[in-house]
Amino acid sequence: MATVGTRIFTSLFGKRVGEDRYGNVYYTEKKAAQGRKAKRWVIYKGIDEGSKVPAEWHAWLHYTLDAPLSEKAEDRYDWQKEHQPNLTGTKHAYRPKGHDYQGGQRAKATGDYQSWTPEG
Numbered sequence: 001m002a003t004v005g006t007r008i009f010t011s012l013f014g015k016r017v018g019e020d021r022y023g024n025v026y027y028t029e030k031k032a033a034q035g036r037k038a039k040r041w042v043i044y045k046g047i048d049e050g051s052k053v054p055a056e057w058h059a060w061l062h063y064t065l066d067a068p069l070s071e072k073a074e075d076r077y078d079w080q081k082e083h084q085p086n087l088t089g090t091k092h093a094y095r096p097k098g099h100d101y102q103g104g105q106r107a108k109a110t111g112d113y114q115s116w117t118p119e120g
Helices: 004-013 055-061
Strands: 014-019 025-029 040-043
Touching: 004 014, 004 040, 025 055, 040 055
Parallel strands: none
Antiparallel strands: 014 025, 025 040
8 A cells, every 4th residue: 555655756757658467557757867767666456565566667677678568378388387476475475395384394315315413
């Protein structure tokens, strides 16, 4: 959720560029000062979390591209996965076998491991 200051700045100086499929809205300055690039920013839908920005818009926000990439499904490659925000700290976070929340049992070492002990 954007702060009051960000919302006021956006309403006065922002020009809406677009919205991603997650509801995040992207802006650029209406007029940039001479000799510098126009600022770019995002107002997140829901909780402010940088990992919620898909790759198409990330490149635009960081001035890698002048225009965001297409989000159309037909413009995507077969090997491209759907964007997912960082799920750490949520119930959907990845937890490997042996994690305490997964029962805490892990496979025994296979015997190819020797622990290091200091000499001397």
